[in-house]
Amino acid sequence: QVQLQESGPGLVKPSETLSLTCAVSGASLNGYYWSWIRQPPGKGLEWIALINYSGNTFYNSSLRSRVTIARDTSKNQFSLKVMSLTAADTAVYYCARYFADSGTGWFDPWGQGALVTVSS
Amino acid sequence: DIVMTQSPLSLPVTPGEPASISCRSSQSLLESSGYTYLDWYLQKPGQSPQLLIYLVSKRASGVPDRFSGSGSGTDFTLKISRVEAEDVGIYYCMQALETPLTFGGGTKVEIK
Numbered sequence: 001q002v003q004l005q006e007s008g009p010g011l012v013k014p015s016e017t018l019s020l021t022c023a024v025s026g027a028s029l030n031g032y033y034w035s036w037i038r039q040p041p042g043k044g045l046e047w048i049a050l051i052n053y054s055g056n057t058f059y060n061s062s063l064r065s066r067v068t069i070a071r072d073t074s075k076n077q078f079s080l081k082v083m084s085l086t087a088a089d090t091a092v093y094y095c096a097r098y099f100a101d102s103g104t105g106w107f108d109p110w111g112q113g114a115l116v117t118v119s120s
Numbered sequence: 121d122i123v124m125t126q127s128p129l130s131l132p133v134t135p136g137e138p139a140s141i142s143c144r145s146s147q148s149l150l151e152s153s154g155y156t157y158l159d160w161y162l163q164k165p166g167q168s169p170q171l172l173i174y175l176v177s178k179r180a181s182g183v184p185d186r187f188s189g190s191g192s193g194t195d196f197t198l199k200i201s202r203v204e205a206e207d208v209g210i211y212y213c214m215q216a217l218e219t220p221l222t223f224g225g226g227t228k229v230e231i232k
Binding site for chain 1: 121153155157159161167168169170171174175180212214216217219220221222223224225226
């Protein structure tokens with residue numbers, strides 16, 4: 001059974017950089033695409049970024065200039081950095097596995113989510 | 121970017137009765153391969169989203185057969201044949217044809 005677990009600081013100050021990690025168990029990073037999605041309080045879902053088994057990255061253009069997705073295959077985990085934070089970045093951040101080969105295109109499973117609040 | 125539009129915003133339902141949610145995309149989700157990249161997710165209260173339906177009509181593992189997806193091109197529907205109390209939550213459609221991957225705004229299903 002594949003499980004994902006997000007970890008992060010919970011509270012960060014405006015203008016600072018957020019660093020989140022997603023630990024993966026039950027599957028190797030090398031076999032799949034992995035992704036970050038966020039959900040502001042009471043709002044819908046926004047896709048942020050993908051990283052594939054070759055280390056290639058894909059970003060939402062709305063966030064591209066401020067975010068970086070990376071992976072650490074030795075620890076079987078991947079990460080997200082978001083720079084220049086504002087209150088608008090306050091959200092629950094989810095990591096998820098993404099199936100992206102031909103004939104596939106879905107997130108499963110998702111992590112439980114990590115609430116990040118941007119406030120001074 | 122492909123815009124996903126769901127309706128209704130809110131759907132009060134009676135247990136045992138059917139329910140239907142609509143999702144429309146701003147452009148066709150049909151790829152030249154013949155696959156149509158439309159998924160449905162359910163976010164139960166206090167939980168993370170879970171995959172219900174992929175490629176328009178294929179149920180994810182463990183999803184009850186009262187859930188069904190249909191549609192083509194730009195118009196899609198999720199149907200629940202007989203709503204149960206455990207089906208409450210917010211339903212999202214998502215297009216996986218191209219990045220940025222985009223979600224509909226969600227439909228909140230609640231029991232009357």
